[in-house]
Amino acid sequence: MMNPFQHHQQQQQQQFLNDLDSIENWKRVQTLGSGTFATITLWVNKETDEKLALKQSYMDVQRFSKKEITYYNERWQQEIKLMKKLNCENVVKALELPKEFEQLSINNGIPILAMQYCSGGDLRKVLNESGNCCGLSEKEVREILKQIGSAINCLHNLNIVHRDLKPENIVLQPLPNDRILYKLTDLGFAKQLSETTSANSFVGTFAYSAPELFLTTPYTSSVDNWSFGVIAFEIVTGRRPFLPNHPVIEVLDAIRRKKPDDICTEIDDMGGNFYYSKEIPPINHIGNTFKSDLEQWLKMVLQFDPEKRGGRMAYKEIEKITNKKIIEIFSICSYETFTLEINEKTQLRELKEKIFSYSNIIPSNQYLFYQNGDKLSERIGQQIIQTWYQPRSWFERYNPIIINLFDYSKPVSYQEFYKFLCLPNRVEKMLMNVNGIDDGNGDDYDDLKLTWRNSVFVARQTVKKYRFIHNTLKSCLLNSLQKFNQLQNENSHLFNQLNQLFSLINFSEKLLWKNYQQNPEDGGAIDDYDDQDIRPILIKLKNLHEWRHQITEHFDQNQRIIPKFNKELFLFQDFFQSPEIDPELWSKYDDIQKAYDMLRKMKKIDYKESAFSNNNLMVKLLCDIFRLVEKLMKQMFSVLSILIEFLRNIRNQRENCQRIRMEFRQKEEFENDLEEFLFSHVIHRRQNRYHENSTSSTESSEMINDVDRITTESHQNPEQPEKNFIWEEFFEKFQKENLEWKSKSFDFGSLEFKDLFR
The missing domain is CATH 1.10.510.10 (Transferase(Phosphotransferase) domain 1)
Incomplete structure (x- = not known):
């Protein structure tokens, strides 16, 4: 063990890395840290661009005793030993010291520790x-x-x-x-x-x-x-x-x-x-x-x-x-956020019950959608975990994922966002001092720093709430488009089904009308079948026409729900390309951070003579950011309220589609009854009559084929016979409504129900 004098001589001969500019192919970039016992310098290889952090022990013999020097040298040797022993991703690794530095380490008598360079600071x-x-x-x-x-x-x-x-x-x-x-x-x-x-x-x-x-x-x-x-x-x-x-x-x-x-x-x-x-x-x-x-x-x-x-x-x-899987719920109505834990077994019904306990919005009135506009699956836990939380890198990026929430039963309108901020007592007291007179907090430097520190917290909350609303509006636009497309598809499918049913109705009525025209004197051969058979059929046909009128209203309503926007006030393309945080808002938030930063770096004896001696500056900066966010949020809520109303209307229309489909299944039963009635009471009887009265096979064939021609020939108004029975009452109205329905065209791009002959 060398004595202090020998160590002092060696120290004078030592070369320290932070005093050198380069060693062969290695160039010193900067000193990363310097303490009482060691310095850390960053070196880069000029050929390979490899970077290393080199730690070199340093002890000032004039400041420390021999015992202390011995202790810290042992500690240094132990650090190198432990660093080389470890192999953990989250511990800085000790690396092989490049040969260019080995001689320097030998000459100094104290090893140099080569480590990974972490460029993000501490x-x-x-x-x-x-x-x-x-x-x-x-x-x-x-x-x-x-x-x-x-x-x-x-x-x-x-x-x-x-x-x-x-x-x-x-x-x-x-x-x-x-x-x-x-x-x-x-x-x-x-x-x-x-x-x-x-x-x-x-x-x-x-x-x-x-x-x-x-x-x-x-x-x-x-x-x-x-x-x-x-x-x-x-x-x-x-x-x-x-x-x-x-x-x-x-x-x-x-x-x-x-x-x-x-x-x-x-x-x-x-x-x-x-x-x-x-x-x-x-x-x-x-x-x-x-x-x-x-x-x-x-x-x-x-x-x-x-x-x-x-x-x-x-x-x-x-x-x-x-490692818990978390989702964050953002309530559009209250600007409130809260988080919930999920797993792969979490069901949507279960999630809505939990949301109710936080938001007081009953499950049936909760409208939920992801930030990309997608709807929530019934197996929401499985959906989120498999879509966003796998693989691991996605989990780290998206956890917690954000879900937007609003109440179906209430209109959405702008509310003063600052009423929903978590406002520390110090900031509230500062803002209540509306006349700008110092309330005494400015007399104490530490007290002022704490108040301004809390003001930065309030400003960060404000920016966060703006960002949530901005992203929610984008999400709502995407969700509206998806729901609109779903409504288009459902209406298209429904319209095709209805056309099949109404084509049969049209055919049936033509056939019955034809039968009546050919035998007006005996009520359309009404004596050939019982009144109790024909009357229920006619009544059901009448009900079908009334039902079709309701359906027409449904398709007409589709066009009326599409929102109209003032393009001068809101351009969707520009909005989708806009940043999460408005540049002017970011600038004002930055001003608040800079003001706090300047105050905390200022010496206590100097702050009294500066603009930071009281709260007036911070009050002005906070009021500026509040006014700007209020202006921006009002603009976004004017569009958001329209979109949410649009989503409500889409929901109502889709419910109508569902109701009409259920009613359609009931009408299909009547369709079978009608086909059976037509075949047994009209078509079959007419065929028999043609066979009995025909004088030639050609005439008989023409009469039989007459049934098939009914489906394609246009209806011609017959000479009006004397009013008889109830046929005219039904068929005149039926004929008019059939023509009205056939004149309709459904534009699935705009959900518009158009009249072709207007």
């Missing part, structure tokens, strides 16, 4: 973005917890405790299709323990360290469970759970006094005192199902007693939570 960088000040989206949170949970579980299976879990040690590797691979890095504080041993040295970062690390008591891998729980809470809410930014002693005291089910502290806006909570604060961007699951999980991993933090079961539980 999680702290993501959390520091202004838009994420109140937490990340549910998709991001799910992926981080699932992937980093897998990495920690991998370490624990090898009896390795990381001991320094924090956002700075989670890096991002962008992948195709907007996917991100999250990786755990920096095993400098990692320690290998057997399942029955523990450690008692303090390492890690205070804000994320388990309480037992401060008490110099032995600890196990459960310290990682605590740190992981703190990270989980922070990525959901944007802050740490227990008295963030307070002195360590106060934080430890608050943790020690909390009850087992307490997962965070909250600050009372009025008195400034803190209280404990068993729930994740409402200022977040995750759904109710995921929130409820995480609350139960946090109650386990944030236990003061290390033995009750779930051990390795905690990581199996987080895997189970993040």
Whole structure:
């Protein structure tokens, strides 16, 4: 072991990577990170474009004792050993050090660690973005917890405790299709323990360290469970759970006094005192199902007693939570979103009952459709999972999938969206100060930052609700087109069926009329069959004509339900090509983020003299974004209300189609009766009469074929005989209605029922 003087001499001779521009084919691009004990630099191969992150240990002998230098050198050697041992997708891999750097490592006497380069930066960088000040989206949170949970579980299976879990040690590797691979890095504080041993040295970062690390008591891998729980809470809410930014002693005291089910502290806006909570604060961007699951999980991993933090079961539980199949329901009427868990056995009826418990819309009045306009299958769980959640990459992209909801029984109209926002007390108080006079919050820099932080949350909600309405309008347009096409097909099929029936009716009436014309003096040979036979037939024919009149009304109504839009106000093609978020809206949201970002980066002593000394600027920015969103939403709702009314009308018309089809089946029974009557009482009797009275075979044949000609010949008005029986009453009306029906043409493109002779 070298003494401090020898190490000092060696250090003076060392070449540090961050001081070099290139080594043979390798060029230094930038310094990725620099700390007390090491620096990390990015290098790229000029020939192959390969990129490497190289970590080099550095110890200033003038700052550290011999004992400390020895300890950190051993820690460095251990990190390299552990990194090379691991083979986990979510842990940064140690790579073979290129031969060009080997000599430098030998000359310095301290090895250089070559690692994968993750170009997305670290999680702290993501959390520091202004838009994420109140937490990340549910998709991001799910992926981080699932992937980093897998990495920690991998370490624990090898009896390795990381001991320094924090956002700075989670890096991002962008992948195709907007996917991100999250990786755990920096095993400098990692320690290998057997399942029955523990450690008692303090390492890690205070804000994320388990309480037992401060008490110099032995600890196990459960310290990682605590740190992981703190990270989980922070990525959901944007802050740490227990008295963030307070002195360590106060934080430890608050943790020690909390009850087992307490997962965070909250600050009372009025008195400034803190209280404990068993729930994740409402200022977040995750759904109710995921929130409820995480609350139960946090109650386990944030236990003061290390033995009750779930051990390795905690990581199996987080895997189970993040693998749940979730759908998000967006209610058009209330701008409300809520989430529900599904599986392959979930039925539409069951889903509607769950929706009723959240929305108070009874199942029969619920109209549901996907964002691509598709309708929901009765086996909705199977439909969603097989269509969108397989394969795995699709699950990560689409979970949760969004389903739009509106109430069939109520008209849809614009409502002031800001009434449905989750408005923190601080923001509500700020906006109520309508005269722009400072209410006192501006006197405290930290208080002002918190109010503006909550304002960013409100602005992000506003943009999200606009995006939901914008996408819902697109979905509604697609769904209307699909439903309209279905109505076209159903009407086409129905029209063809009706034509077959009415052709038979027309033929039958012509035959009966022909029979009457040839024998007017005896009532159309009415004596040949009983009155009780003919009267029911005539009455049913009359009922059929009345029914046909109702059907004509159905087809006429199809044309009237098609909505008319003012093309100057709304161009469908332009709307479908428009972005999810209006550019002007995005600009105003960006202004709010920039204002908050400038305030939090400003020194406390400088903010009083700036435009950020009170809430006036933020009030103006929020009011600007509210006014713009209200204007845009009113335009969209003017179209949305028409489309939803169109969907209601389509539903009614399709129900009419269904009713007419059911009635048609009943009429088919009469069709059989009519055919039997015609054959037995008219056609057969006429054939017999022709045979009895004919003088030649030619004449007989012509008389027999006369029945066939009836189906094609046009009706000619006969000389009107003296009114007799009820034949004229029926057939004059029947003939007129038959001609009216035959003059109709159905345009299936526009659902228009046209008169050909007008």
